Amino acid sequence: xxxxxxxxxxxxxxxxxxxxxxxxxxxxxxxxxxxxxxxxxxxxxxxxxxxxxxxxxxxxxxxxxxxxxxxxxxxxxxxxxxxxxxxxxxxxxxxxxxxxxxxxxxxxxxxxxxxxxxxxxxxxxxxxxxxxxxxxxxxxxxxxxxxxxxxxxxxxxxxxxxxxxxxxxxxxxxxxxxxxxxxxxxxxxxxxx
Amino acid sequence: xxxxxxxxxxxxxxxxxxxxxxxxxxxxxxxxxxxxxxxxxxxxxxxxxxxxxxxxxxxxxxxxxxxxxxxxxxxxxxxxxxxxxxxxxxxxxxxxxxxxxxxxxxxxxxxxxxxxxxxxxxxxxxxxxxxxxxxxxxxxxxxxxxxxxxxxxxxxxxxxxxxxxxxxxxxxxxxxxxxxxxxxxxxxxx
Numbered sequence: 001x002x003x004x005x006x007x008x009x010x011x012x013x014x015x016x017x018x019x020x021x022x023x024x025x026x027x028x029x030x031x032x033x034x035x036x037x038x039x040x041x042x043x044x045x046x047x048x049x050x051x052x053x054x055x056x057x058x059x060x061x062x063x064x065x066x067x068x069x070x071x072x073x074x075x076x077x078x079x080x081x082x083x084x085x086x087x088x089x090x091x092x093x094x095x096x097x098x099x100x101x102x103x104x105x106x107x108x109x110x111x112x113x114x115x116x117x118x119x120x121x122x123x124x125x126x127x128x129x130x131x132x133x134x135x136x137x138x139x140x141x142x143x144x145x146x147x148x149x150x151x152x153x154x155x156x157x158x159x160x161x162x163x164x165x166x167x168x169x170x171x172x173x174x175x176x177x178x179x180x181x182x183x184x185x186x187x188x189x190x191x192x193x
Numbered sequence: 194x195x196x197x198x199x200x201x202x203x204x205x206x207x208x209x210x211x212x213x214x215x216x217x218x219x220x221x222x223x224x225x226x227x228x229x230x231x232x233x234x235x236x237x238x239x240x241x242x243x244x245x246x247x248x249x250x251x252x253x254x255x256x257x258x259x260x261x262x263x264x265x266x267x268x269x270x271x272x273x274x275x276x277x278x279x280x281x282x283x284x285x286x287x288x289x290x291x292x293x294x295x296x297x298x299x300x301x302x303x304x305x306x307x308x309x310x311x312x313x314x315x316x317x318x319x320x321x322x323x324x325x326x327x328x329x330x331x332x333x334x335x336x337x338x339x340x341x342x343x344x345x346x347x348x349x350x351x352x353x354x355x356x357x358x359x360x361x362x363x364x365x366x367x368x369x370x371x372x373x374x375x376x377x378x379x380x381x382x383x
Binding site: 011017032040059063105 | 243
């Protein structure tokens with residue numbers, strides 16, 4: 001029978017990182033070897049799933065940000081169906097509600113401590129609409145344009161989401177200049193003033 | 194002054210070595226850079242409150258969520274959609290949440306070895322309006338207890354329907370169901 005020759009192999013790694021890992025391993029009652037193993041197993045698992053660890057950590061931070069910024073994560077199909085029902089029952093109320101939600105969220109950025117509230121809002125919006133294949137927000141001087149293409153959006157959700165964006169843009173001090181909305185497609189242009 | 198770039202040897206199990214080399218090669222990174230990156234990210238995961246093992250579990254949940262079509266919705270909007278104010282019938286909403294739970298349960302039942310624990314972790318990871326999610330399994334019985342100080346009465350009932358739908362797809366039947374504003378107590382048997 002063939003004897004297994006190698007059970008462990010060594011790699012060169014940065015000493016400062018290993019020292020930090022060693023400290024954590026000790027605090028968690030782990031050996032450094034055990035901790036390093038888990039880290040590698042996690043990396044390989046992530047790789048098999050087609051993502052890297054950075055994506056995982058980004059997801060964790062995204063969830064944290066979503067929680068802090070007033071979003072809830074759930075199944076897209078459920079949100080669409082619920083929106084569809086509400087829109088069919090009372091279009092006006094539903095649109096107003098989404099508009100108000102946009103106002104509320106934007107107000108958080110406007111009154112917060114970020115240097116550029118609109119830029120932060122724009123980046124967060126992109127992160128929190130991971131289900132939207134195309135979302136572009138461009139700001140040039142006094143103008144802002146928003147372009148969304150999302151074939152999965154039903155008509156009701158498209159109009160509701162537009163209302164949400166209008167609420168947010170108005171809170172940032174923009175007035176909607178032109179608006180083109182049809183199922184799954186939104187184009188908005190707004191001017192400061 | 195610390196010499197940040199000094200190197201030390203780190204030991205890795207032999208059976209992982211080839212895979213590690215393969216992944217680093219595919220990424221076009223040197224092995225040394227790749228190893229340092231793995232360690233740095235493991236440290237970052239730790240700073241976010243995850244051991245590598247917990248991070249791996251979280252990874253599964255997030256991937257499942259993306260595959261299932263997870264999407265963010267403003268919480269205020271969800272509160273409105275869940276409420277009677279939006280004019281949707283209570284039964285209609287409950288059916289939607291139940292069906293969505295069934296779909297979710299079917300997916301995790303086929304994908305994971307322990308779907309009940311995955312469902313619990315999914316609720317913990319994504320429903321940050323829940324302050325407590327407790328699942329007790331005993332032979333053929335499973336008890337769910339979810340607590341929230343934020344959920345409205347309507348939202349509590351709808352979430353309970355979602356859990357019921359998921360558990361029914363996993364192969365359990367509802368034995369007892371009790372919901373109070375912010376509290377879900379469910380018992381299932383196989």
